[in-house]
Amino acid sequence: MKKKIDKKIRSIDEKVDRWRIKFKDDNALKVKEDVFDEYALKTLYTLSKREILQAMGGIISRGKEANVFLADGKENEIAVKIYRITTSSFNSMEEYIIGDPRFKNIRHTKREIVFAWTRKEYRNLKRAYEAGVRVPYPIIAERNILVMEFLGKDGISYPLLKYTEIDQKQAEDIFSRLIEYMHKLYQEANLIHADLSEYNIMIDTDNMSPIIIDMGQATTPEHPRAKEFLIRDIENILKFFRRYGIDTDPDDLYTSIVNDRSENKNSTGEIK
Known part of the structure; x- marks a missing residue:
C-alpha cells in the first residue's frame, strides 16, 4: 500500500514540475495525494497561465x-477551494442538485456532479454577494476548483462562529445580521443556504x-425541499x-423571511 501511495506522489511531483505549478511551502503538498489529481493539476496550470x-x-x-488553500493571486492573497472528485460524497451533492432547476440537464456521473457543484457554489456566492450578503467574493470557477476572496488577516483566515468568543451584545448584533442575510438571500438572491x-x-x-x-448546497426556493431546508437553517x-x-x-x-417575496417580483414573476 505504501509503495502505491509513494508511486502516486512521485507521479504528481512530475506533473507539478512539468506544469510549473508553484508551491510556497510544503504544507500544501502534504495532502497532494488526496487532492491534486489530474483534473486539479491541469486546472491549476490553466489558472496560473491566466495569471489568476x-x-x-x-x-x-x-x-x-473539498480542501481550501491559501494562495497568492496577482495582487492579493486568495482562497482556492479544490473539490475532490474521487472521494467526494456523490449522494449528498446530488441531493441538492436534483430539484434545482438551474442544473436539470447535468449528467449524473461523479465528475460532472462535482464540476456542476463547483459552478453552483460560484453562482450562489455571486448572487449572494450582489444581494448585499457578506460572503467570500467569487473570482472564478474552473472544473473542480473555485477561486475566492481570502477572508482573514496575515494569512490566517477569520475564525468560525463556533470557535469565536462573543459577549451578549455581540451575539445579539450577529444574530440580527444573520437574519437580515437570510432575508436577503431569500428575497433578493432567490436562495436558501x-x-x-x-x-x-x-x-x-x-x-x-x-x-x-460554504454555499455549494444553497438552492432556490423552487427546490421541492426548499421549505424543509429553510426551516432547518x-x-x-x-x-x-x-x-x-x-x-x-x-x-x-x-414568516419574516418569506412573506414579502411577492413584492420583489416584476410583472413576469421573476426575481428582480
Missing part, C-alpha cells in the same frame, strides 16, 4: 468534499460581523443563539 494564481500556499480548511450553522459562518474579528460561507441558528438568551419564535422568523 501565482503560487499555492498552505491549507486553510479540510472538508468532506440549506446548511447554515455556526460551522458555516465566519466572524470578521475587526468588527465582529458574520460572513456566510432557522432551527440551527436559533439553537446556537439560545445560549445567549435569544429565543425568537421560529415560525415568526420563517
Whole structure:
C-alpha cells in the first residue's frame, strides 16, 4: 500500500514540475495525494497561465468534499477551494442538485456532479454577494476548483462562529445580521443556504460581523425541499443563539423571511 501511495506522489511531483505549478511551502503538498489529481493539476496550470494564481500556499480548511488553500493571486492573497472528485460524497451533492432547476440537464456521473457543484457554489456566492450578503467574493470557477476572496488577516483566515468568543451584545448584533442575510438571500438572491450553522459562518474579528460561507448546497426556493431546508437553517441558528438568551419564535422568523417575496417580483414573476 505504501509503495502505491509513494508511486502516486512521485507521479504528481512530475506533473507539478512539468506544469510549473508553484508551491510556497510544503504544507500544501502534504495532502497532494488526496487532492491534486489530474483534473486539479491541469486546472491549476490553466489558472496560473491566466495569471489568476501565482503560487499555492498552505491549507486553510479540510472538508468532506473539498480542501481550501491559501494562495497568492496577482495582487492579493486568495482562497482556492479544490473539490475532490474521487472521494467526494456523490449522494449528498446530488441531493441538492436534483430539484434545482438551474442544473436539470447535468449528467449524473461523479465528475460532472462535482464540476456542476463547483459552478453552483460560484453562482450562489455571486448572487449572494450582489444581494448585499457578506460572503467570500467569487473570482472564478474552473472544473473542480473555485477561486475566492481570502477572508482573514496575515494569512490566517477569520475564525468560525463556533470557535469565536462573543459577549451578549455581540451575539445579539450577529444574530440580527444573520437574519437580515437570510432575508436577503431569500428575497433578493432567490436562495436558501440549506446548511447554515455556526460551522458555516465566519466572524470578521475587526468588527465582529458574520460572513456566510460554504454555499455549494444553497438552492432556490423552487427546490421541492426548499421549505424543509429553510426551516432547518432557522432551527440551527436559533439553537446556537439560545445560549445567549435569544429565543425568537421560529415560525415568526420563517414568516419574516418569506412573506414579502411577492413584492420583489416584476410583472413576469421573476426575481428582480
